[in-house]
Amino acid sequence: MKVAKFGGSSLASGEQIKKVFEIVTADPERKFVVVSAPGKRNSDDIKVTDLLIEAAKQQLRGDNGEPLIEDVVARYGNIAKELDISEEVITAIRENLQALLHADQSEPKRYLDALKASGEDNNAKLIAAYFQRCGVEAQYINPNKAGLIVSDEDGFTQVLPESYDRLYNLHDVPGIVVFPGFFGYTLDGDVLTFSRSGSDITGSILANGVKADLYENFTDVDAVYAVNPNVVPNPKGIRELTYREMRELSYAGFSVFHDEALIPAFRAGIPVHIQNTNNPAAQGTRIVSTRDNTNGPVIGIASDKGFCSIYVSKYLMNREVGFGRKLLHILEDYGVAYEHIPSGIDDVTLILRQDQMKGDSEKKIITRIMQELHADEVIVEHNLALIMVVGEGMRHNVGTTARASKALADAKVNIEMINQGSSEVSMMFGVKEHSEEMAIQALYHEFF
Template identity: 35%
Template sequence: MIVCKFGGSSVAEAKQIMKVKSIVDADPDRQIVIVSAPGKRNKDDEKVTDMLYNCNSMVQQGHSCRELFKKVANRYTGILNELGMDQKPFLPILDEVRQMIDAGYGAEYAASRGEYLCARMIATYFGWTFLDTDPLIVIKDDGTVHEDTYQNLKKVLKKGEKYIVPGFYGCSTEGKVKTFSRGGSDITGAILSRASEAAKYENWTDVSGVFSVDPRLVNEAKVIKIMTYREVRELAGVGAGVFHEEAIAPVIAAKIPINVKNTNAPLDDGTMIVDHRELEGRPLAGVSAKSGYSRITLRKLMLFKRTGIRHALLTMLHIFGVRPSFSLFGVDSIVWFFESTQA
């Protein structure tokens, strides 16, 4: 059985959703599909999730989001029309979401509705079962997945049933809607892969895999054919945006392979992410970069002859509100990198 996740660009408009259906129909083993909220249709477009955050901001300022929410509703009704679907059954669902946002259910509830509405729509289009992740996926205060999640899902997943699942959100331990960080639909896909004991997790996006370097910066960038869980976590943690770094954790123990593929070029092999690969001939997986960081460099001869110096200096930084994300250590030097917003 294969679990598939389709990102925002793959469900941004009707023609993309038609591609998704063709991909899923091509392999009967594709039985669980996770979807993001509709993304940008072009570079000047707005993501549905951003629209929903704006709706919540409007409510927080003491105003109704009724007019602003019309943009959200129009995205979905437009897609429904282009897919040849009747929009009438969907209108009460849209109105209920708008009312809940207006009632002050908060930013996480508002943001999660993009995936919720998209999954409801695609489930109807496919004729599959809609499976809500609230209250099945339980997210702890620190953003990690509560172990109860897997038993919750195992109890409801039925062999042979085909499911459309909204990504990005679950519920808190208090039972309120809670989201992962942006891009968290990747995590939802990984959770469903582990819970269903999938043979493979396919992550469909708008590029043909993970590149060895950012193709926007280097024209000769090539797709990495195979890499390990550890390698993709390291690259994603410092700027490689194709796959969410936290999505590795649910699948790593079960050693479920991940295939990053392109919705617009489904025959491309993409990138396989596995537990182990042979290093001979290509010891370096890739290079990534991330902006928005500042650096502190400390140099002193025989620095590391001083016992406890690392801990003492790190404690001092924490006192001043600086929490480094990365560090480099030399014989006579320490370099810390931290988000510039902390400076």
């Protein structure tokens, strides 16, 4: 039995949904179908999720979100027309969106999440209606009814473990299950969304819950490529990579698969197969526990912008008991999470996502580090890109770091920081954002 998840690009129009129907019905093993909200039809288009977020924000600040909601209804209306689905489905979608738009706003985050989640929820209803119209037994299933329970205790949405056993009961549903991605329900019955692109996470949770043999993730590319195809044209496709490699690469910028979506499938030992809705005959990319390391040290190179570093130096830092704890405590006081901490004898660098530094919090953090920790020097660097060079083969190959540094030096890219941290399958380079693309291209040409 397989779980097949289709992303927004695979569901952006009626024509796309017809392809999805063909794919699902071509294999009787595809019983569980997870869907995103309609995505972009072309590069200038707006995703339904973004329209819903903007409508909710307008309403929350006292403006009128109605016109944007009508845009959303029109998107579904066009799809319904292409698929020849009855007007009743669109009337129900309009009523649902109107009710959500005018719902209680006393908890703005809950209000926003409910509107955001409606993108996938209404799409799942519409797609189930299309399958039925085509004479295929299919049902929309609500995540609350199915028992996908989540919490946001640590500030982000996480599935509760009891969900998995409950989801197993979906085997009792006759025919194809059409399940909306991107959200679950709290024990109190409130909607909570995962982070952006989180339908991948739902697919993985469902695969674990129903004990699927395979989690198929359908998107709009023939494979996961060794680098972002928007940075290097026609890059090499990856046939197979391990969960660890994919986790590192998706964390570091491979937006093709959500970095939180691997753990549920990994824990249940379920392989993930990334495929192209527009070209299902392509081989795609399989994510598995182990693979042959015959392709050289590096499997992929990912990068992401928007980081800053705080460099702290103090003579004899290594002897000072509690220095690290006090430093991190200061960050905690400002609600700031760190990404990496490369360190030396007398110095340490904290790498953070810089959008966390709201208002004058950066200034206050620096002042406290100087005053409370008596640091000799504190230097903040903004606008850094982190480049992650990933490959299980790096453990067995000597000189990979040297090759990478030389490639960057030859391309005249200044390395701000290197971290080969505890992960044995990746190394990270910090460079200025304006050098990011050049660095990726230089590294790609060195290793592929």
